[in-house]
Amino acid sequence: MPHESERLYAHACRVIPGGVNSPVRSWKAVGEHPLFLQRGRAAEVVDADGRAYLDFLGSWGALILGHAPPRVSAAVGHRAKSGTTFGAPTAGEVELARVLVDAVPSLEQVRLVSSGTEATMSALRLARAATGREAILKFAGCYHGHVDALLVRAGSGALTLGVPDSPGVPPSVTALTRTAEFNDVEGVRELLRARGGELAAVIVEPVAGNMGVVAPAPGFLEMLRDETSHAGSLLIFDEVITGFRVAWSGAQGRYGVTPDLTCLGKVIGGGLPLAAFGGSRALMEQLAPTGPVYQAGTLSGNPLAVTAGRTTLEIVREQPAAYDRLDSLGARAEELLRQALAAGGKSGCVNRVGSMLTLFFGVDTVRNHSEASRADTASFARFFHGMLAEGVYLPPSQFEAFFISLAHTEADIERLGRAARAVLAGR
Ligand code: HOZ
Numbered sequence: 001m002p003h004e005s006e007r008l009y010a011h012a013c014r015v016i017p018g019g020v021n022s023p024v025r026s027w028k029a030v031g032e033h034p035l036f037l038q039r040g041r042a043a044e045v046v047d048a049d050g051r052a053y054l055d056f057l058g059s060w061g062a063l064i065l066g067h068a069p070p071r072v073s074a075a076v077g078h079r080a081k082s083g084t085t086f087g088a089p090t091a092g093e094v095e096l097a098r099v100l101v102d103a104v105p106s107l108e109q110v111r112l113v114s115s116g117t118e119a120t121m122s123a124l125r126l127a128r129a130a131t132g133r134e135a136i137l138k139f140a141g142c143y144h145g146h147v148d149a150l151l152v153r154a155g156s157g158a159l160t161l162g163v164p165d166s167p168g169v170p171p172s173v174t175a176l177t178r179t180a181e182f183n184d185v186e187g188v189r190e191l192l193r194a195r196g197g198e199l200a201a202v203i204v205e206p207v208a209g210n211m212g213v214v215a216p217a218p219g220f221l222e223m224l225r226d227e228t229s230h231a232g233s234l235l236i237f238d239e240v241i242t243g244f245r246v247a248w249s250g251a252q253g254r255y256g257v258t259p260d261l262t263c264l265g266k267v268i269g270g271g272l273p274l275a276a277f278g279g280s281r282a283l284m285e286q287l288a289p290t291g292p293v294y295q296a297g298t299l300s301g302n303p304l305a306v307t308a309g310r311t312t313l314e315i316v317r318e319q320p321a322a323y324d325r326l327d328s329l330g331a332r333a334e335e336l337l338r339q340a341l342a343a344g345g346k347s348g349c350v351n352r353v354g355s356m357l358t359l360f361f362g363v364d365t366v367r368n369h370s371e372a373s374r375a376d377t378a379s380f381a382r383f384f385h386g387m388l389a390e391g392v393y394l395p396p397s398q399f400e401a402f403f404i405s406l407a408h409t410e411a412d413i414e415r416l417g418r419a420a421r422a423v424l425a426g427r
Contacts, residue, residue, distance in 0.1 A: 002049035008036045023157040029397040030381040035388075040067025042407035045393055053393035054412055058403035060395070061209070061241045061356065062266040064326075065312055066407025072270050072311045079307040085299060093301040096310045100268065100276060103313075104243065104250050105258045110278030111287060112301040116240035116265035117145025119277040120203065122295045123261045124149060127201035127234040129293040130283055137191075137202045137233075139182040141211030141369030141399075144203060144238050144263075152177045153369070155210030155399060182208055182368045183217040189227055196231025201261070206251035209241040211372040212358035213351040213401045221257040228260075234283075240265035240275065241401070244313065246354040247323055254354075270312030274305035322406060326355035329404045329413050333357060336417025344424025346379070355404040359383070359420075372399060386423030392416060 012019035020026045020034065027034045036048040043066050045055045055067070065072065079092075093112060101107045113119050124147070128134060136149065143155035148169045178199070180188050192202070206221055208214040228235040237259040242251040244267040252258055260283065265275035278284060287293050299305075316322050334352045337359050341348045348361040360366050361383070362376030380398035387394050392415070394402060404413070 002035065002047060002051060004048040005036045006033065008048055009033045024395075024397055024400065027396045029377065029399075030384045032385070034396070035393075042066040042068075043405060043409070043412050051391075053388070053391050054415055055393045056402040056404065056416065057393055057395050058405050059271060060266065061245060061401065061403045062269060062271055063403070063405055063407075064245065064267045065270075065315055066405040067271075069312070069315065069407070071315060072308055075307050075311040076272070076304055079304055084304050085302055087298055090301070090303050090306070092303055092306040092310060096268075096301075096306050096313075097276075099310065099313050100264065100278065103248050103253075104239075104262055104264070104278075105252050106237070106260065106262045106280075107278040108281040109284035110264075110276045111284065111295065112306070113275050113277065113295075113297055114273045114299050114302070114305070115145065116238075116263060116275045117147055118297065119240065119263035119265060119275040120144040120150060120236075120238055121147040123236050123263050123277040124201060124203070125295065126277075126279075126283060126286060126293050127236060127261060130286055131200045131233060133198060133200040133233065135176045135178060135198045135200065137178045137180060137199050139204055139208075139369070140179050141182055141214070141372055142203075142205045142208055142238070143210035144205070145240075148173045149177050150203070153179045155208070155369070157397075181370070182211075182214060183220050184368065185217060185219050185223050188220075189223050192224075192227035192231055196227055196233055199228075199231060199233040201234040201236050202228050203236040203238060205238045205241065206255060206257070206259075207242050207246060207353045207356070209356060209401045210399065211369050212360055212366060212375070212399050213353060213356050214366055214368065214372065215351065215353050216251075216255065217367060221251075221255050225257050225259070234260040236261045236263065238263045241356065242353075244268060244316065245356060245403075248317070251353075268309045268313065269305050270308030270310075272302070272305035272308040273299075274302065274309050316406070319406060323354065325406065326404060329408055329410070330355045330357060332410070332413050333402070333404060333416055336413065337420055340417060340420035340424045343421055344426065346424050348376075348379075356401040357404075358398075358401055360398065375399075383420075383423055387419055390419035390422060392419045 243264040361379035
């Protein structure tokens with residue numbers, strides 16, 4: 001392990017549990033200790049020992065423009081000079097809210113918060129208040145942040161680290177959480193017809209990103225929309241990853257299915273802590289102060305985060321065919337990774353939606369959590385370290401997504417393919 005990262009990690013472990021502030025970044029799923037990163041520019045990151053890597057983690061999907069886009073950095077720097085937080089409304093929040101409402105079909109109003117976890121937690125509270133019901137349904141392998149009620153058969157770190165139900169989450173809280181299999185169109189239809197009347201909400205990542213990438217099966221999202229409408233429960237799309245990632249209008253625009261409530265995060269913060277949840281005016285006005293449903297935050301709508309988010313979205317909007325470009329870079333990456341698997345004589349498959357993709361080892365298809373959990377995590381771990389040695393930085397778990405940004409070039413994608421081919425051929 002590089003010297004400086006090792007030194008920092010040893011020091012970190014004394015003052016931070018496991019040396020990290022979020023478990024998946026500990027590399028527990030792939031072995032060895034994490035690299036400490038010190039800077040990034042466009043598609044490249046540099047570790048604490050000065051080694052450069054081509055980055056496909058992109059801060060877990062937050063960096064649609066890559067690292068440190070000069071206009072975003074300048075805008076944040078400028079904003080910081082005139083105050084970083086007031087705990088009072090600022091004009092920028094309204095402008096960002098306007099962009100979100102205009103872009104995302106389900107939104108008439110949004111409330112800004114600081115993390116995806118806050119967004120899903122608040123959306124659930126609102127759904128329960130609005131319907132007067134308590135139970136909710138989520139899908140195995142979908143991850144919605146570390147909200148107590150949603151840490152049931154969850155993806156991401158909960159899946160990677162083998163702790164689907166965390167100690168400290170009272171059984172009485174999760175007793176209200178029902179689970180079903182992602183993409184099981186007929187099974188879930190039946191369940192919703194029988195039990196939908198008990199549910200305040202069905203929450204789903206419209207493209208699963210936390211058991212690795214899994215696209216919705218044809219008809220799955222449409223079925224959820226129809227059946228929740230009949231049952232009088234709310235459909236919540238967790239678009240923390242997919243919002244402004246798989247289309248300007250999110251997965252709901254890409255697939256043409258409009259939920260009642262939407263959670264956003266990652267891209268909309270332009271690399272700073274910012275998230276949002278929203279829906280119709282009638283629902284959102286049930287929140288305090290217009291309504292009785294309490295939700296609040298000292299740093300909600302933080303001026304720095306709002307500036308980073310607004311500037312990022314402005315730049316994306318100015319780029320002609322930004323999402324076509326992300327799609328075509330993604331398609332080429334998918335093709336090259338498939339070829340690398342075949343050339344290396346390895347079994348596996350590549351799942352992709354736009355610029356988010358996962359290379360699963362040892363399985364031919366992954367359509368849900370049980371198929372994802374059969375993936376060969378040891379092969380992934382070897383691949384991860386092999387790629388690192390080739391100068392390519394991937395998410396440190398089989399059950400996460402590679403993210404491509406607008407800073408990646410065609411040459412970067414070819415380099416990803418060459419590295420994968422070299423690693424999988426065992427060179
Ligand atoms: N929730 C992220 C994985 N899907 C991990 C965040 C982090 O470790 O930074």
